[in-house]
Amino acid sequence: MKQRIRVWDLPIRLFHWALATCIILGILFVKIGGNAIEWHAYCGYTALVLVLFRIIWGFVGSWHARFANFIPSPKSLFAYLQGQYDGGLGHNPLGAFSVIALLLAILVQALTGLFADDDIFFQGPLAKYVSNATIAFLTSVHRFNQYIIFALIALHLAAIFFYQIYKKEHLIEPMITGDKHIDGPNSYSVSIDTSKQRLAALAIFLLLGMGLYYLIR
Numbered sequence: 569m570k571q572r573i574r575v576w577d578l579p580i581r582l583f584h585w586a587l588a589t590c591i592i593l594g595i596l597f598v599k600i601g602g603n604a605i606e607w608h609a610y611c612g613y614t615a616l617v618l619v620l621f622r623i624i625w626g627f628v629g630s631w632h633a634r635f636a637n638f639i640p641s642p643k644s645l646f647a648y649l650q651g652q653y654d655g656g657l658g659h660n661p662l663g664a665f666s667v668i669a670l671l672l673a674i675l676v677q678a679l680t681g682l683f684a685d686d687d688i689f690f691q692g693p694l695a696k697y698v699s700n701a702t703i704a705f706l707t708s709v710h711r712f713n714q715y716i717i718f719a720l721i722a723l724h725l726a727a728i729f730f731y732q733i734y735k736k737e738h739l740i741e742p743m744i745t746g747d748k749h750i751d752g753p754n755s756y757s758v759s760i761d762t763s764k765q766r767l768a769a770l771a772i773f774l775l776l777g778m779g780l781y782y783l784i785r
Contacts, residue, residue: 570749575657575742577630577761579769583622584743587674590615591721605689609681613784616678617776619671624772630759632658637757639664657748657756666727670720677717680710682784693784 576584594611597604626635640648640661648661659667682694683706695703731737742748746761 570751572747572749573657573756574746574759574761575632575748576746577633577759577769578746578766579621579625579629579773580633581743581746583618583625587615587618587622590618591674591717602689605686609690609692612678612681613780615674616682617773617780619675619678620776621769621773622671624776625769628772629769630761630765631757632759639668657750663727666720666724670717670724673713673717673720677710677713680706680713683707684710 590611594608594615597608597611625633628634631637638656638659645661682692683698683703685691685695685703685707692703698706728739731739746759750756
């Protein structure tokens with residue numbers, strides 16, 4: 569008999585889909601160019617707040633959201649690669665590295681965007697505080713880093729399709745409902761997803777948003 573287990577709390581699910589939306593819209597706006605660049609910047613500001621929230625939630629959030637519970641040790645990674653460990657209900661060891669890499673890449677993109685200057689339509693709100701050489705360097709990093717993000721997204725999508733088709737494991741549905749279904753007795757940890765915890769997540773997100781707003785204004 570299958571049992572239903574809460575794996576992803578609501579804050580994690582909202583973070584996931586909000587960040588995906590920011591990335592998609594950010595790419596569209598930068599391709600449109602012109603006045604749409606300002607909307608690209610808004611997507612970047614939102615993505616920065618989301619990533620900072622995810623970092624904090626990785627220490628204070630529910631069980632499967634915490635870095636300590638999904639970043640693998642060398643031993644667990646080796647066991648997973650040998651097929652001796654199923655990776656648990658949350659991120660498996662390879663998925664954990666993918667998550668960390670994507671978070672870092674988006675963090676770099678959002679932070680460098682604060683200083684970027686395309687000499688035509690947009691100048692980052694913090695560019696006025698650094699030298700022209702620093703602006704040029706951070707702008708070049710911002711432009712190059714987008715390809716790293718594209719590669720990581722492609723890898724992420726490929727992994728989803730691989731698990732869906734070859735392993736018959738659905739990864740998208742749990743990120744919508746928050747739950748996974750397992751056979752047999754439950755030996756896994758369950759993520760707590762209470763109203764109190766959700767309010768705490770909202771408070772963290774709003775505080776980060778207000779902090780960034782005052783910083784760039």
